[in-house]
Amino acid sequence: MPDNIVMPSSVGRRPSLGTAKSAEIFTRIITHGPVSRLDIGRLTGLSQAKVTKTVSPLIESGYVTVGEHAEHSFPGRPVRPLSVVPRSMIAIGVKVNAGEIFAVTVNLGNDVVGSTRRRLKSHDPETAIAAIVSSVSSLIQQLGSDAEHLSGVGVSVSGDIDTETGTVRHSPLLNWNHVPLGTELASRLGLPVTVENDVRALAKAEHWFGVGRDANSFAIVTIGAGIGCGIYVNGDVVVGSHGVAGEIGHLPLASSDALCVCGRRGCVEAVASSNAIRDAVRSARNEPELTLDDAIRLAHEGDPSAVDAFERAGTAIGAALAATVNLFGPEVVVIAGEGVMDYDLYERRFREEFLAHAFGAAANCRLVVQRHTFTDWARGAAVAALREAITVSAGPAVD
Template identity: 75%
Template sequence: MSATPPPTPPRRPKLRTTTSAEIFTRIITHGPVSRIEIGRLTGLSQAKVTKTVSPLIRDGFVTVGEHAESSSPGRPVYPLSVVPRSMLAIGVKVNADEIVAVAVSIGNEVLTSTRRALDRHDPETVVREIVRCARRLIDKLGDSADRLVGLGVSVSGDIDTGSGVVRHSPLLGWANVPLGEQVARQIDLPVIVDNDVRALARSEQWFGLGVEAESFAIVTIGAGIGCGIYVNGDVVVGAHGVVGEIGHLPLASPDAVCVCSRRGCVEAVASSGAIRDAVRAGHGDATLTLADAVDLAHAGDRTAVDAFDRAGTAIGAALAVTANLVDPEVVVIAGEGVMEYDLYERRIREEFAAHAFGAAANCRLAVRRHTFIDWACGAAVAAFRDALLPTAA
C-alpha cells in the first residue's frame, strides 16, 4: 500500500484580515525579523503575531531561523524570514518600442527574464506580446511555475488598477483600453495593471528606500516624467489614481505642446523626446537622435545646451512642488534619463532651491539609475501585493 502524498501547499497564503497581510508583508520587507520587532512595527501583541505567523510557517511561506541574541535576557529570539521561492510573480513593463518581462521570487530574486521589440504599440499587438513573454517565462520556470501567484503589467499613464483599464496613455496613444481583461483571457493567472512609476515606487517601498525611509518620492526622467510618492506607510494612489503626474504640471512655456495635447507641461520640454525634438528644430535636422543631442550638449553646442537647461529648469520646479506638497525625506531621480543627469543637474538644483519652501529645501535629492528590468520588477511587486489581499474565510 503506497503512502499518501503530502498535501500540495497553497499557491497563495491564507490571509483573512488586513492585520495578517500587514504582518506577512513586514516579514517579506524586513526579514529576518523577530516577533517582537514585528510587534513594534505594527503595534500588535507578540501573541497576535505568533497566531498569525503559525499557518504561514505550516504552509511553507515563512521559515524560522536559528536562535539569535535578544535584548531581553532569558527570552530566546527566533527570527522569521519569508521562504524566498514560496511565491513567484511575473512582471511586465510596457514601453512604446519594447516589452520587458521578468519572473521574480517573493525574496526579490529575478529568476529569468525576456524582452520583445514592438514595431507598433496598438493594444492588440501589445496584448499578444505580453502573453508571449509570460508564456515564455512560464516555460522557463518549469515545475516552479506552480508557485506563480499573478502577472503584473505596468504602463505609463492614467491607469484604473481596480478594473485593469488604461484610461489614458499619451505615450502609447491609448484611451480606455481594458488591458487587464484582454490579457487575463489568454493567461491562467490573476492579472493586475498598474501605472509604471507607481509600481516602481512600490518596489522601492518593499525592497529599497521604503525599508528605512519614512517617506520618499521617486521621480523618473525619460520618455515621460513621472512621480511615485510614499508617505504614511504606503504608496499614494489618490481618489482617481493619478497621483504624481508631475510631468503634466504647467511649469514650462505655454508655447511648448505636450504629447497629452496640453500646453506648458513639464514633459513638453523635459522628456527625452522633447529634448531631441528641440535640438532637431534648432539645427533643422530631423535625423538627429537623442544620443546626438547629448553629444552636442557635451560639446557645448548652444542649441543642445539650452534644450537641457530648459528641461532642468522645469524638472527642478516640479521637484520643488513635490517637496512643498509632500515634504519627503528624499527624492530619488531615476529613469533612463539620469544617464544625462550631468547636463541638467545644475539647473535642477538651482530651480529646486529657488522654489522649495522653508524646511522643504532640506529634502535630499539623490540619483539612481533604474533599468527596465527594475521597472518590470515593480510590476511583479504589484502582483505580489494583489496576492496578499485578505481573502474571505
C-alpha cells in the same frame, strides 16, 4: 501562439491571511526579514503571542521560515528570526513601452529569476497583448515546477490607469484610450492580472525593497520618455480618488509654446522628456535625423542649442520637484529612470531651480539619484502583483 495558456491547476497560489493586520505582519517579514517576533510586535503594536498566532499558519504553509538563533539573543531567551521563503510566491512583471516590452519573473525575496525582452512591430493594443501573452508563457515554461508558486502577473503602463478594472484609460506615449488590458490578459492567461501605472509600480517596489522600507514618506521621480512621480505617504502609495496622482510631468511649468504628447501646452514633459530634448536640438540645428545620443554628445561638447535644451529641461524638472516637496514634504526623493544617465547635463540647473522654489524646511528632503533599467520597471510591475496578491488574501482590518 494560442490565445489561452493551459496552466497547472495549482497556479495562482496565495497565502491565507485572515485580516489586514495579518497581511501587515507578513509584509513586515517580507520587507524587514530576518526579523524577530519581538521586533514585529514593536512595528505593529501586537503582542508576541498574537504575532506567533498569526505567523504559525504562514510557517506551516511554507511562506515563512524560522531561522537560527540571532546574535542579539537575550540570555536564556534565544531569538529565532523569521524570514520569507523566496520561492513560496512568484510574480511575473511586464513593462510595456512603445517599441518593446520587458518581462521578468520575481520571487518574494525580490530576486529576478527569469527575464525576456520583445520588440514590438507596432504598439497597438492587440500586438502588445499578444506579445505580453507570449512573454508570460515563455517565463512560465522557464519556471518549470515552480510555476505552482506563481501568484499573478503585473503589467505597468505609463498614463492614466484604472487599477480597479485594469483599464488603460489614456496613455499618450502609447496612444491608447480605454484599453481593457487587465480583462484581456486575464482571459488569455487564466491568471490574476494587476495593471498599474508604471511609476506607481516603481514606488511600490521602492516601498518594499528600497528607500521606502524605513521612510515614513518618499517620492520617486522618473525622467526619460516621460516625466513621472510616485508618492508614498501615510502608509501607502498614493493612487488618487480617480486613479491619477503624481503626474508632475503634466504640471504647466514650461513655456506655453511647448506642445506635450498629451495634447496640452506648457507641460514639464513637453521640454524635459528625452524626446522633447532631442526634438529641441533637432529643430535648433535643422537636423531632423539627429538622435538623442547626438544631442547628449553635443551638450557635452558645449553646443549652445544642446546645452540650452538640457538647461530648460533642468529648470522645468527642478520647479516640478519643488512643487512636489512643498505639497507633502517627503523625507527623501529618488530621482530615477533612464534619463538620469545624463543627469550631469542638467544637475546644476535642476538644483538651482529646486532650491529657489522649495519652501522652508521642505528643501531639507534628501535627493538620491538612482539609475533604473527597464528590468527595474518590470520588477516594479511584479512587486505590484505580489502586493495585490497579499492584499486580496486579507480580510477586514479588525482581528
